[in-house]
Amino acid sequence: MTSSHAAETTPRELTVAMEDAIVGIYRLQETTDERVSTSELAAELGVEPPSVSSIFSRLAERGLIDREPHRPVALTETGMKVALQLIRNHRLLETFLVECLGYGWEEVHEECDRLEHHVSQRFTTSLESFLSNPETDPHGDPIPDTNLDVPTESNLVHLDTVDEGTTVTVQRILTGERETLEYLASRGLEPEDTVTVEERTPIGLLVISTATGQPRLPTETARQIICSHT
Incomplete structure (x- = not known):
């Protein structure tokens, strides 16, 4: 074809x-x-x-x-x-x-x-x-x-590299996997949403604050989220 x-x-x-x-x-x-x-x-x-x-x-x-x-x-x-x-x-x-x-x-x-x-x-x-x-x-x-x-595009960072206590604005979501996108959308992680990095846990999860709660993201998922500093 x-x-x-x-x-x-x-x-x-x-x-x-x-x-x-x-x-x-x-x-x-x-x-x-x-x-x-x-x-x-x-x-x-x-x-x-x-x-x-x-x-x-x-x-x-x-x-x-x-x-x-x-x-x-x-x-x-x-x-x-x-x-x-x-x-x-x-x-x-x-x-x-x-x-x-x-x-x-x-x-x-x-x-x-x-x-x-x-x-x-x-x-x-x-x-x-x-x-x-x-x-x-x-x-x-x-x-x-x-x-x-x-x-x-300039001055963009991957969410997994953002320091604790820093607030950023989501600009891009790199993954195309539907399940991941649905999860991110349900947790307030869409383009133009503002999030704050709260903590990195010992098992490699990134705790962030969004408008809807505090989801814990695996490092690989956080790496798919491109942000700009607010």
């Missing part, structure tokens, strides 16, 4: 699995700027490493990733353009579903994972205009513009 949009960005069409891999690499590189290993992408996509190795070969043949033996991969300039177009599709679609169709912000990620492969650039340009040119999606993630430029 091939995507309708891939031909707009590369001369050879890409399968949905290949596009998923490109987006997965982008998401892993987005906050670390490091190359991505086979095992890391397999975990991100929920597939077995041999499947990723096969996809890496096909992406390298098309000049979409920089791949060398026994080294992690990185997107090439062409691969980055494909990734950013898909990310743009995804984040505009999420915004539309939440603002216009009544979806909860915690339930749109999986829906848009399916839709992002099957819309044209003309559609997303029209959708962007209809939505009054939003800069971020419901999770606080920046939306690439028509030139695939991403709005600049």
